[in-house]
Amino acid sequence: xxxxxxxxxxxxxxxxxxxxxxxxxxxxxxxxPSFTVQENVAWPLEFLxxxxxxxxxxxxSCLERVGLPSRCWxxxxxxxxGGEQQRVAIARAVxxxxxxxxxxxxxxxxxxxxxxxxxxLMRRLNEExxxxxxxxxxxxxxxxxxxxxxxxxxxxxxxxxxxVSP
Numbered sequence: 001x002x003x004x005x006x007x008x009x010x011x012x013x014x015x016x017x018x019x020x021x022x023x024x025x026x027x028x029x030x031x032x033p034s035f036t037v038q039e040n041v042a043w044p045l046e047f048l049x050x051x052x053x054x055x056x057x058x059x060x061s062c063l064e065r066v067g068l069p070s071r072c073w074x075x076x077x078x079x080x081x082g083g084e085q086q087r088v089a090i091a092r093a094v095x096x097x098x099x100x101x102x103x104x105x106x107x108x109x110x111x112x113x114x115x116x117x118x119x120x121l122m123r124r125l126n127e128e129x130x131x132x133x134x135x136x137x138x139x140x141x142x143x144x145x146x147x148x149x150x151x152x153x154x155x156x157x158x159x160x161x162x163x164v165s166p
Contacts, residue, residue: 019047023093023131027105029085031077031092037063038073041091048096062091066121083114090121094131101125103135107142119145 009017018024031040041059042052050058063073066087077085086106093101103122107115123145125131135142143149 019044020096021098021100023096023098023101025086025089025093025101025103025106027108029077029082029089029109031085031088033077036074036076037068037080037088040077040088041095044092044096058095059091062095063088065094065125066091067117081114082110083117086110086114086118087121090118090125094125094129099130099132101131101133103133105137105139106135107137107139112141115139115141 006014006017032043035043038056038059041062042055045055045058060070060073063070068084068087068091072080072084077088080088086109090101090106093103101122106122107118110118119142122133122135126133126147135146137143
């Protein structure tokens with residue numbers, strides 16, 4: 001990132017890079033079921049040494065940015081819809097102010113309406129806040145939200161043809 005040779009980093013340096021500069025959003029949300037919404041979002045800040053009051057304030061700010069109503073902030077993930085859970089996951093991904101968010105099928109477990117809300121949110125984070133978002137998807141709808149699209153296909157190696165005798 002930013003011209004740095006990443007392959008030479010130690011395990012601790014790679015962990016620090018992921019914590020400080022890369023946010024992650026997963027298809028299955030990966031929220032802690034026993035934490036409240038606000039605790040889930042504030043959690044990464046603990047590793048940065050941010051005090052609990054400041055972490056809660058930053059979490060609230062991120063939850064507002066992703067459009068999650070304040071009445072949801074003290075709930076547990078199981079009390080939320082899939083779309084709400086994914087917005088919590090996005091808030092957690094951006095609470096450390098990363099420049100890059102890696103999103104693996106972020107709409108895969110959502111209905112079309114909730115998926116569209118999440119995609120609009122990610123587009124807004126990119127356009128308004130300059131966060132680069134790398135979105136991996138099989139969804140044609142999600143792919144339409146991108147500025148640049150790369151289609152990857154797996155090629156199955158074919159055995160070489162046997163020579164034909166005359």
